[in-house]
Amino acid sequence: MMKFIYLLFFLLLGLQDANAQVRVSHLFVMISDAMENAKNAKTEESVPILENFKTDFYAIASHNSTAGAEVSRILEIAIKNPNLKILESLSSALLTFEKEQNPIDYAAKTKQFEKRVLPIFSQLQKATIEKNIKDLPMLYKRFYDTWQRNERIVGDISPGHYAQIETALTLYRLAMISEVVDFKVMNLQIQNIGTALREFISGNVLQAQSIEGAPQTLSEGLTLLRKAFREFLQNQDLARDYILTFITQWPIFEGEVSTRDSGLYRRIESELPEIVARGATQENLAHFENLLQSLEKLDINAQFSAFDAAIILLREGIEALLIVMALLTALQAANQSKGRAWVIGGAMLGVLLSLIMALALMWVFPLAAAGTNREILEGIVGIIAVIMMVFIGAWLHSKSSARSWKAYISNQMGKALARGSLLGLGGLAFLAVFREGAETILFYAGMMPSMTMDSFLSGFGFACLALIVIAYLMKVFVQNLPVHLIFLVMSWLIYILGFKILGVSVHALQLTNIIPLDILPLPSVAFLGFYNNLQGLLAQAIYVVITLGIMIGQRRSNAKSSVTKA
Structure with missing residues (x-):
């Protein structure tokens, strides 16, 4: 039976094209x-x-x-x-x-790549030739972001061109951020990028070239970076050459890092050129040492355990569970069985569409399904969910006083909820599950090759059991509360989760360069969805203002109603 369950799950994950x-x-x-x-x-x-x-x-x-x-x-x-x-x-x-x-239409994908990448490259090339130092950083970032979102087709078809572009981009950035901007190097590298792009688009295929003595594995690359670190004080030019060699070889083994720690992957690509540019200062060496330590902690041969499998489902599922349970608890207190059916139906639809979306991502974006597109999906769906949570939270909070609850009961006696309310409740349950579901499936898809069958099943089963226990404890906790207090607790739970989900969603879109990122000198608290950037905090501030405005407005309305009745 266990074997059958595992096989069924893996078949669903591995299915990339329903028509293959x-x-x-x-x-x-x-x-x-x-x-x-x-x-x-x-x-x-x-x-x-x-x-x-x-x-x-x-x-x-x-x-x-x-x-x-x-x-x-x-x-x-x-x-x-x-x-x-x-x-x-x-x-x-x-x-x-x-x-x-099951061949992929690489010709169509190459045409799409050309349409997306070449226009912004032309702008960067023009600004480089004109030495437009004011616009260059912005144009470089736009091109680099566009390249990252579309680079995989180049790596799949022509690894040599991919390596050339990656190396040239790094050297270009290094010349741009140096104390004295080196336009000669920048012009050379922009030419190299243009040549590689044109050759790739024209259909030429170039295999990755092996440099004699250069690292071919992540372990060898780490050894080279250690040598660079030791040489920085004695021979800065040699240290620089070591790091540039690592950067040149990076495309060969970058996947070993990106599939295990996407944050570290981004750090390596963005921080190594800065380390070369800043030289042998004490602060820079400490920064370099920290990056090396992070790389050394990465165990590329490690197998995922049952604990890892359990944590994934618990981490991704608990927020969805809390939202669904909050809705079900409030509807049970209001004796609205039809509303409960809509919430359960919305959650089940979320599970089904999560699976379909995960398969679609693996089909359309086979190499990026666990990265950029997953983050974009989470960010967009999360923001939509937060908008709905504001309205649902307002509905719950409006029933949170004893007087308003009695008025609600007298008005709703024998009545069902309006269809609009049912759609809102079911829609929020759907979005809560869908937001986390597709991401959970994609995480498991990436973990499967490095996890035994027993580890997956035991971890997954334990997490399911833990979620059931959490749901039960939540039900026990609230069942002895007065009904209007249940609505108060559930409304606050919805609002707090909305605050976190909004922060996480904005952050996800920032990681994929959909939303700008301006860092503030504040600590981040990830488990609260609080990140130290201007855009996220501004969005959360607006959310708090709207939420408080709704609460104050409802309180005044209740007070006015009380005076009128008196």
Whole structure:
């Protein structure tokens, strides 16, 4: 039964194109199981798995294609000796076969890349030639942000051009932020970027070039950065060369960092050029040391545990649970069973569309699904949810005094909620679940290759149990409260969660460069959704003003109503 559940879950995650003619997700599951056996010195248990793999693979009509023949060749070796290395080769061959059978329209994607990237590049190139120092930082940021959102197609098709552009961008920025702006270097690098872009768009393919003695792995790159750190005081030019070599090789192993710590990935890309430019000052060396320590703490070989699987669901699910439970509790107190059905239906629809959205992201953006597009989705949906939370919170708060509650009961006796109210309640439940659901599925999709079946199931099961316990405790806590106090507690819960979700949503859109980011000299408190930037704090300040305005307005209305009745 456990095996079936895992297989079903992985099949849903691995399905990237509902219309694909060839689906091999279940074959990847088999390889994963065989790899798990190899890691635990149980290679003999892998043979039956690989025999089943062979049966299923040969059932595919196109299994004898060029890529399919390579899968068959490696499979025969794996059946005889199912060690980890050969199983990794089998996985790579199967991935090649899948790409062969389900090709991506790279021509259309290249055309889209050209349309998005070249216009802003032309502006940056013009400003560089004209030495327009006033507009250059802004134009560079716009081009760099545009490049980051569209770079993966270049890396997929032409790794050599990708590496050239990444290196030239770094050197360009280094020349731009130096104490004396080096326009000669900037012009050279802008030419290099333009050449690489034009060659890529014209259809030329360039494989990544290996520099003799240069790092080929993250571990080797870290060793080189350590050498640069030691050389900074004695030979700053040599240290600079070491760092620039690391930057040149960075595209080869950047994925090992970006898939595990996106924040550290962004730090490396933005801070290394600044470290080179600032030189051997005490403050700069301390900054460099901190970056190195962060890299050293990154365990690229670590397996995800049951604890990691549980934390993902708890972290992403608890906010959605609290919102849904707040709505259900208030509706139960109001004896509005129809409203409860709408909330439950909205939450279930959120789960379903979360799965569909996660699959769509993995299909349309296979390499960026866990990054930029996930952040954009979370940010936009979160802001929409906050807008709805303001109105729902106002509705709850309007019933939070004993007098207003009695008036509500007398008016609603025997009546159902209006359809608009039902849509609002169901819509908020949907957005609360949908906002977190797609992100949770994408997190699990990224973790699956580095997590055993038992770890996933035990962690996921524990998290589900914990959420049930939280929901039960919440129900027990409020059931003995007077009904109008239930509405007061639930309205405050909705407002507080709205404050946090708004901060997190704005921050997510800032990370993807949708919203500008102006840092303020304040501490960030992430678990409260409080980030030290002007845009987020301004949005939250407006939210607080609106919320307080609603509360004050309702209090005055209640007071006026009391005077009138008196």
